[in-house]
Amino acid sequence: MRAIMKREEISSSTTRRPLYERLDWNLFRVFSVIVHEESITKAATRLCVTQSAVSQSLRRFEEQIGCKLMVRNGNNLSLTSVGEKIYNISMSIYEEVRKIEEATENNVISVTGRVKISMISGFRSHDYDTFLGDFHRKYPNVSLDIEICSASEVIMATIQKRSSLGIGLIKSGYKNIEYKILLPQRYAFYCSSRHRLFGRTDLVIEDILREDFVAFTADQIGFPLSSIAFFRDSRGFTGRIVASSPNVYEIKRLINAGIGIGCLPDHIAQFDVDSGNLWKLPPNEGIVDANIVMLWNNKAQKSSAEQIFIEELKRSFVT
Template identity: 45%
Template sequence: MRPDAARFLNDRLDWNLLRTYLVIMQERSLSRAAARLYVTQPAVSQALKRLEEALGHTLIQRRGPHFEPTQAGIDVYRIASDIYGNISRLETELDEKTEDITGSLRLLSVSRIDSAAYDEFLAGFHRAYPRIELQIEVMRASDIISSLLQKTATAGLSLCRSPVDKLERHCFLRQRYAIFCGRHHRLFGQTQLTMDDLLAENFVSFTSDQIGDSLSPLTVFRDQRGFTGRIVASSPSLDEVRRLIFAGYGIGCLPEHIVRDDLAHERLWRLPPEEGLVDVDVYLLWHRERRMNVAEQTFLDSMLRWMQQHSLSERLGDGRGTGSARA
């Protein structure tokens, strides 16, 4: 591109279009991007069209409900990620330290962080720092890690099986997964079951339950035990996997502490093995090279202190006595 053409592009390019394009690529869906941005799907489609016209390149090849980025689309995504990361750090550069701490932070989280102790920590943090604004966004684990690597968020609570270069990783919760069936399944209520009784049963699965992804230990367990049933339903959402198991689509794995009420109300039934399957950790993550504003650093310091003072089992408890943000 000629220098004069580049200057012309700088003058006429709407940076909000790049932000929309980032979300489209992260969600891999125009409809999900629209939901995340709180706009209509036609508005997202129009923004994509305007960006392609401004750049003079097709960025996405659409094939029905699916799409693939072109090489130009991949290049624009990489550049836009860098730009958005720099813009998000403006607040850090302009932040002024005051005795009465103000500011905002952006926390990314996987769905269904079920911890009363964590709820109490947030309550205590807000009491201690009422002028700090907290924004929490729910995302898939892979998108959280991608966003943190782009330095576009303060921190994340996410599955992360292996260390990621440049990201700090501290275990936040340890969730024990076990196998369950729902009230509408033929095994519901049976008390003399063994593992052999489960091997041919169809499964409800997380979409991240595959080799190399966040929940792949569940796949390894099924393969090692010789399960032959098909995966008949799946979702990235814990609540939707739980719903599908209840509805009888198949047996499936869920965190034990999440389904206590379901067991008590006989919506779900626990299956062998009695000891459960595997521990899956949720981590507190942040980019170690991201310069934090005072509010962000205060939050991270408070959360790390809270984690040091309370064991993993206490963090899955009822939260009583765990709410101090400054202790």
């Protein structure tokens, strides 16, 4: 009997707790996303959960509030009068939560250190430039040390922990190296206005197999651009390598000089194509994908500055 009375006292005490103490605050966020998206399905996509999970959260929120918050009219959701009030409260909560970043700003600024980046030449990205500016404003006491080197040197500097991270090309199989794509790249063959094949619209790949070509130093078996070498070998290219460089802009210079045909990323060649200086050769769809990635050694001990830079760069590129 005493045990039963004790359970009843606990139950009674629980029901007497104020509503705000019994609410699951995370449900405010789910509810506000549903209202903003005007759809359970779209809300699930934005929250990266299942549609069922969103529906259950809404139902649980309504149970905790004790009122119907939304009603369905065909395919549309509309707020009840109580739902409108709760949504306004949700937005007020959201605005207050946004102030957390301001409250921690002084602590953010106190992060100091150096981040060494080994990167290939020719990496152009508006998103990356924006990230660098935003990062500096947020962490003004973190300095950046940027070294330009070949694709293979970027990988070795990362493996040997001589750099905080690398930005370049990579092929799978490197132990302890993780990476994230920053810039998708499609490579294709090009020749210049000084080359005899320039402007030809009747060409097929067999027409370029015997042409001398300019090559990247990483365009060899076992190197980051080995896929280009595999393509040439598999299609029976017999032309000579007449010049080579690790620098994409030197490769473009050599092609423009008419020394030979060569491979370039489409986005780097496009300006010269539009200007009438370069001509795209078959195959028209290009030959290989060789994406620019950020890479880091997951076994390297990282300073706070290095860890923050890597994590924020990863979040900035959703690919």
